[in-house]
Amino acid sequence: MPSSRDKKRAAEETANRLRDAILRGVYPAGSDLPGERELSTRLGISRLTLRAALARLEAEGLVRPVHGSGNRVLDFQDTGGVELLGHLLAIANSGEEVRGRKDAGLTLLANLLELRRFAAVEAVGFAAERATPEEIATLRAHVEHQALLLSQPEAYVRADLHFARLLTRMTHNFALVLLANTIIRVLEAQPGVALTFFLDPPGTITVYRRMVDLIESHDAQAARAFTRRLIGAFDRGLLSRLATLTSVAPPPLPPSHDDALLESPHLVSQDAPLPKTTKEVP
Amino acid sequence: MPSSRDKKRAAEETANRLRDAILRGVYPAGSDLPGERELSTRLGISRLTLRAALARLEAEGLVRPVHGSGNRVLDFQDTGGVELLGHLLAIANSGEEVRGRKDAGLTLLANLLELRRFAAVEAVGFAAERATPEEIATLRAHVEHQALLLSQPEAYVRADLHFARLLTRMTHNFALVLLANTIIRVLEAQPGVALTFFLDPPGTITVYRRMVDLIESHDAQAARAFTRRLIGAFDRGLLSRLATLTSVAPPPLPPSHDDALLESPHLVSQDAPLPKTTKEVP
DNA sequence: TACCACTCACTGGTCATACCAGTTCTCGAG
DNA sequence: CTCGAGAACTGGTATGACCAGTGAGTGGTA
Numbered sequence A, B: 001m002p003s004s005r006d007k008k009r010a011a012e013e014t015a016n017r018l019r020d021a022i023l024r025g026v027y028p029a030g031s032d033l034p035g036e037r038e039l040s041t042r043l044g045i046s047r048l049t050l051r052a053a054l055a056r057l058e059a060e061g062l063v064r065p066v067h068g069s070g071n072r073v074l075d076f077q078d079t080g081g082v083e084l085l086g087h088l089l090a091i092a093n094s095g096e097e098v099r100g101r102k103d104a105g106l107t108l109l110a111n112l113l114e115l116r117r118f119a120a121v122e123a124v125g126f127a128a129e130r131a132t133p134e135e136i137a138t139l140r141a142h143v144e145h146q147a148l149l150l151s152q153p154e155a156y157v158r159a160d161l162h163f164a165r166l167l168t169r170m171t172h173n174f175a176l177v178l179l180a181n182t183i184i185r186v187l188e189a190q191p192g193v194a195l196t197f198f199l200d201p202p203g204t205i206t207v208y209r210r211m212v213d214l215i216e217s218h219d220a221q222a223a224r225a226f227t228r229r230l231i232g233a234f235d236r237g238l239l240s241r242l243a244t245l246t247s248v249a250p251p252p253l254p255p256s257h258d259d260a261l262l263e264s265p266h267l268v269s270q271d272a273p274l275p276k277t278t279k280e281v282p
Numbered sequence C: 001t002a003c004c005a006c007t008c009a010c011t012g013g014t015c016a017t018a019c020c021a022g023t024t025c026t027c028g029a030g
Numbered sequence D: 001c002t003c004g005a006g007a008a009c010t011g012g013t014a015t016g017a018c019c020a021g022t023g024a025g026t027g028g029t030a
Helices: A010-024 A036-043 A047-059 A084-093 A104-130 A133-147 A153-169 A174-189 A191-195 A201-216 A220-248 B010-024 B036-043 B047-059 B084-093 B104-130 B133-147 B153-169 B174-189 B191-196 B201-216 B220-248
Strands: A063-066 A070-073 B063-066 B070-073
Touching: A010 A047, A010 A084, A036 A047, A047 A063, A047 B047, A084 A104, A084 A174, A084 A191, A084 B174, A104 A153, A104 A174, A104 A201, A104 A220, A104 B104, A104 B174, A133 A153, A133 A201, A153 A174, A153 A191, A153 A201, A174 A191, A174 B084, A174 B104, A201 A220, B010 B047, B010 B084, B036 B047, B047 B063, B084 B104, B084 B174, B084 B191, B104 B153, B104 B174, B104 B201, B104 B220, B133 B153, B133 B201, B153 B174, B153 B191, B153 B201, B174 B191, B201 B220
Parallel strands: none
Antiparallel strands: A063 A070, B063 B070
């Protein structure tokens, strides 16, 4: 059973392949990609299609073309955009390593949840301060709509993402809206990744209902506190359950995930601070 | 005096022109761009170059090509990514309207500052919890380096952005790192926009020094509180000064900016919530 | 008259080839 | 050994052709 649609545009497919290769470290940062002519023939596409794919990667901050020299591979830890998150998670969840780290999957998910958490806290807070009655009514209606989709995972995820969209709009902060757009777009493009977010849909709906109530009360303080507490507990539960699942599941993941992750998610990214990692003395 | 370098790649130049046109509403959301063949000849470039530009816009969520139909213009309020912020600010700052709103400039800046503010609060908090001594030393050294660049605006801005980069890394949250990368990349591409952020460099340096101290103390609570308070005051001052400047400066901006902006920045964006506005019976 | 299926003139997607414009490295002149 | 001219790369753009979806107009049918 093929995991993705086979009928995609060649350029997009090529972009995905190259992106994966770069994120997996096949083409190390600082090096040059093979020449466009060679690479295109190797991939079985025309140079033009290759260039379309490269344009995409350039926009994502993975590659910088240098006229006369080559397509330089950038260090995505320095220049990669948020839109990489979905791809990174997809790679990590497939049991692969990301730049030599096997525990990247859960760590990355913990990072993302942490970002989601405090972004949501602020969004709910601002919404409580600024949302109009019409917006609140719309959001409430949407939550009830979403509650009817519990049995349809894909539709449910879409609805959940739309909840985030609506909530973000209610902050009346356009920068936040654009930020949410970016993240939502990534998750929509990676349905599998988005699904891992939602192990407890009924609980989510309950939380959402209460959130709307708090927003309607215009008590930003309480709204923030509630969101922080509830989503925090939710994420903790989700991560611990996922850690259990993955340590039992077939993928080649050694039992190296303990709950320490939940307290202080780490992802070493020391290109500048700590160049050498040869010795590790616990 | 030309505002930008004339020697740029045609594709990039084209992408900028098209992006501006879309953001200004020349091509309304939902409509189709002119055919690629016509558009390319009209712009005086080859279709190939045009397509390279379109690929960029597609990655930014501004356009979705529909095979056999046309290049559909999307509503960037629904699908636009964060990378649009810089361009939007540039347009708004040039005195132009953005989608019919004249006060977009200051409002947008206020939005962005708000985002920056609470992101910084969390970043400093997490950094206080997780930063290593080496990272703290590096950051401290960088602040002193930045302090020497007060007389060189461009280098100073670059250094300031790098401060943000270093600080974000210290959170050990890769999602935050990528998010910062995206925003920093935008600001680096729009030097003029970035400059408006920094009307008081010496004050910034002072704040940064204290921030590093608080991070080193590993008192996340205090670090967050300080950051929230200081950056808040800083942003308020910056906005009020900018409001004064623009209401006096030559650009065709009517005196419609009052300090109410600072309290509750608004940007109406009701495309989805109210499909039909013909009848409204409460 | 109303409706449905087909056709064809669009659209974007891909390709092959050629040439321009930078960069890098080699190799010979000094 | 140093250095500079040029050859041999690299990416950037242009042209023209063809493939592949889309959608509206057309014609026929019920």
